[in-house]
Structure formats: C-alpha cells, structure tokens
Amino acid sequence: MPKLPPLNALRAFEAAARHASVTQAAEELGVSHTAVSQQIRKLEHHLGQSLFHRNARRVEPTNAARTLEREVRAAFDRITLAAEQFDCRNGKVISVNATPSFAMRWLIPRSSKFQIENPAITVQIETSASDGIDHLARGYDFVFRRAPMERPEHGCLKILDDHSTAVLAPKLATSMDLKDPEDLRRSVLLHLKSRPDAWKQWFELSGHGSPDTPPGPYYEHFFLSLQATINGLGVAVGPLCLVEDDLAAGKLVAPFSEHILAGPGFHVLYPLLKMRSRHHRAFLEAIVAAAREANVS
Secondary structure, three states: OOOOOOHHHHHHHHHHHHHOOHHHHHHHHOOOHHHHHHHHHHHHHHHOOOOEEEOOOOEEEOHHHHHHHHHHHHHHHHHHHHHHHOOOOOOEEEEEEEOHHHHHHHHHHHHHHHHHHOOOEEEEEEEOOOOOOOOOOOOOOEEEEOOOOOOOOEEEEEEEOOEEEEEEOHHHHHHHOOOOHHHHHHOOEEEEOOEOOHHHHHHHHOOOOOOOOOOOOEEOOHHHHHHHHHOOOOEEEEEHHHHHHHHHHOOOEOOOOOOOEEOOOEEEEEEHHHHHOHHHHHHHHHHHHHHHHHHHO
16 A cells, blocks of 8 residues: 555645645644644655745645645545544534625524424534635535635535615615615715625616715625614615515615626535435535525515
8 A cells, every 4th residue: 555645744735735825824733834844844755846836925836736735635525524424422413614694694594494303413604704715724514605616526506696786774765765776875885895896886787887986884794784784874785685584574675676786696515425415415405495485586
C-alpha cells in the first residue's frame, strides 16, 4: 500500500490553500504560523515539489496544488461523513449552513415541520455572514446561498425564485400617498451592504433610473433592514420569499409589486454521498416541497 502523506500536513495545506494565507490557516487550526509552515514544508518534502508561490503576505497554490486541494477537501468531506455515521451520542444529525437572513426568515420556519415530524433527527443550523462557501471550515450536509454553487462531488439545486421589490410599512405608505415608484424617493431608502446597488437597479427597472445610487443607511443583514422597515423607518428592496409572511400579515405592503428585480435564485448545495441516507433525502424533499409552495404562491 502506498505511503500516505502526513494527515496533519494535509490539513495545514488544505486550510492554507483555501484561505491563500498561512496566518488564517493557523487561526482556523488553532496552531502557530510556524507550525503550519512546517507542516506545509513536510508535505512538500513528501511530494517532492513546491505547493505554493509565496510573497510577503499571501500564498498562492500552484496549478498542481489546486488539483490536490480539491481532492484533499473531498477526502476530508468523506471522512467527516463516515465519522458522523458513527456518532451515536446525537443520533441522526443533519448539519446546515445558511446566511443569517435566509436562516431566520425562511429556513427555520419551513424546516420546523420536518423536525417535529422526525424527532429522532437533529437539524443543526449554523450561519455565515458571507455568501461565499470557500471559507467554510467544515463540510456541511446542506449549504443554502443566494446563488449557484460548485464543489466537487456535490449537487446544487435551485429551490426558490429570487424576486425582489420595494416594501414598506402600511402606515408609512398611506402617509406618502404613493402614485408612482419615483414617490418612494421622498422616504428613507434602506440599503444592504451585500447588495448596495439594489435600489439603483430597481429604479432603473421601474423606468426611474439615475446614474447614482440613492442615499440612505446601510445594514449588515437583511433581517435588520426588514425590522427597520416594519417599524416605519424607511423603504427596503426585499426578496418576496423572505417577506411573504409579513405581507400576508399586513405588516408590510408592496405598492409597486409589478416591478420585480430578478436574481439568480436561492440554491442548496449538498454532497452526493449524503443522498444515500434516507433522512438526508427526506430533509431535502421537505425543503423542496416547502419551496415549491412558496414559488407557486
């Protein structure tokens, strides 16, 4: 049997390649910068070639190292899967990662029925502020993002349409006597840091574009701007799938709902190996069914 590379060296290499930084890899692994560098050198000695182009602050994997990184990450994902299947302490566990707004506004409410009907299965939902997935330090069973995703040996499925429009509190809408999308400029326009051009794009779509982004405060997460909107502090451009409950309850109104800003859609990424598990398939089917209802409504 061929001699395996040192596993600690592979962990250090994969983290450094993913972050393009030895310092960030050391922080993730809880070891020193020197320890990561030593492990990388050990792996390079084992393989007989350099793995990174180095400069003062960053490390850039070579082309060959990029291929190795993908294979090592996939191998770690398979090891994680095998270990979880032997975790008897928590029974059957489904690990999920999503952005905070999607988790709070859609995923938790729509997955609650599955959890109630399957008490032996624990659904662990963690959040990440970034839309990216390369920074994720572990392999998740399901990752939800507002864009398509790619990863070796994974499937990616669009589950929700990404249709956004202007929303505001009913009392504020009544006080403004809205007749035209341009009238919204008389209110405070609330922005998201992750989508700073949403208002500019929406006004262009409605035929009232301007070269500059409209002024207004910026929020870190959509659920923060949404709460401000419900409280009558301004107007937001919100994904309909994340505000449908508030619209139905009369907490928000969409006075110009015919003007829809379309995005790439909300997607879920999952390891193909996980679909061999009956309860993982059942979770995905439950999410797809809930999304289908949302898309129809």
